[in-house]
Amino acid sequence: xxxxxxxxxxxxxxxxxxxxxxxxxxxxxxxxxxxxxxxxxxxxxxxxxxxxxxxxxxxxxxxxxxxxxxxxxxxxxxxxxxxxxxxxxxxxxxxxxxxxxxxxxxxxxxxxxxxxxxxxxxx
Numbered sequence: 280x281x282x283x284x285x286x287x288x289x290x291x292x293x294x295x296x297x298x299x300x301x302x303x304x305x306x307x308x309x310x311x312x313x314x315x316x317x318x319x320x321x322x323x324x325x326x327x328x329x330x331x332x333x334x335x336x337x338x339x340x341x342x343x344x345x346x347x348x349x350x351x352x353x354x355x356x357x358x359x360x361x362x363x364x365x366x367x368x369x370x371x372x373x374x375x376x377x378x379x380x381x382x383x384x385x386x387x388x389x390x391x392x393x394x395x396x397x398x399x400x401x402x
Contacts, residue, residue: 329357
């Protein structure tokens with residue numbers, strides 16, 4: 280089963296996404312911010328298929344996380360899907376050179392379709 284890292288500081292959103300993904304055939308793990316995400320991505324284990332990334336978080340926001348991820352050869356190829364309530368999420372996502380983006384509130388069927396596409400490309 281593909282592993283997905285859900286990076287969002289809002290516990291309700293993060294936990295709900297982890298549950299939804301688990302119910303749909305993914306091994307989903309939550310991270311509270313960019314720093315927590317990097318720690319989990321670098322831990323030993325099965326490869327990560329996709330990262331779902333919120334942009335606004337304390338400690339390390341989505342943009343700082345993405346900069347760090349792209350500099351790390353072991354992590355740079357993991358596709359990132361931005362999930363954000365930003366009004367201009369498309370522009371922000373383009374600046375970060377991510378695989379895709381979705382606006383909050385999330386459309387679950389659209390999210391699952393994106394994950395199927397990007398998880399399949401990774402495995």
